[in-house]
Amino acid sequence: MFGRPQRVRIPAELWQSWLNDPAVVARFEAKRYQRSEQACWIWTAGISSTGHGSFRAASLPGRSRRGTVPAHLFAYQLEQGVIPRLGWSGADDPCLCHRCDEAGCVNPAHLRLGTNTENRAEWAQRHRNPHGPLADLRGAAGRARAVAVAIRAGISAGESAEEIEDRIRAARHAGQPLTLW
Numbered sequence: 001m002f003g004r005p006q007r008v009r010i011p012a013e014l015w016q017s018w019l020n021d022p023a024v025v026a027r028f029e030a031k032r033y034q035r036s037e038q039a040c041w042i043w044t045a046g047i048s049s050t051g052h053g054s055f056r057a058a059s060l061p062g063r064s065r066r067g068t069v070p071a072h073l074f075a076y077q078l079e080q081g082v083i084p085r086l087g088w089s090g091a092d093d094p095c096l097c098h099r100c101d102e103a104g105c106v107n108p109a110h111l112r113l114g115t116n117t118e119n120r121a122e123w124a125q126r127h128r129n130p131h132g133p134l135a136d137l138r139g140a141a142g143r144a145r146a147v148a149v150a151i152r153a154g155i156s157a158g159e160s161a162e163e164i165e166d167r168i169r170a171a172r173h174a175g176q177p178l179t180l181w
Ligand SMILES: [Zn+2]
Pocket: 039, 040, 041, 100, 101, 102, 105, 106, 107, 110
């Protein structure tokens, strides 16, 4: 997924302390809408300008919001363990690519380790596909927010999983260029 999440330079020990803290993990899971293994698991809380989920893992002192991290980085490391320098955004630092092209997805199975260069190359290849998520007229953030809002609405209305699936489909479809024709 193209689009650099907010710059984070979280030391490995700090990540580890959050991932080991059941209260932090429980807060994370409460904001992650899990579906089938294959489907995108969707972040239902804050979305950054790049369309990535934002998770406030901790309140840390200082003016930078160091305790707020991209939710997909949390999701991946919760599954795979801490990856040093993940998301530090230097040329040689590891980053996470969304194989599904949904920036708001936090299903670790849809994420793979790559480099910023690979991430850009994938975006260049795929963003012209009119049926793909990257073609969404609302942009990555608009798309991710619309889907998150749809899920929250379904949950607060007490709807079934099937009804919420309908909402997700509709929210995604609303931004596809071909719906204009
Ligand atoms: Zn996904």
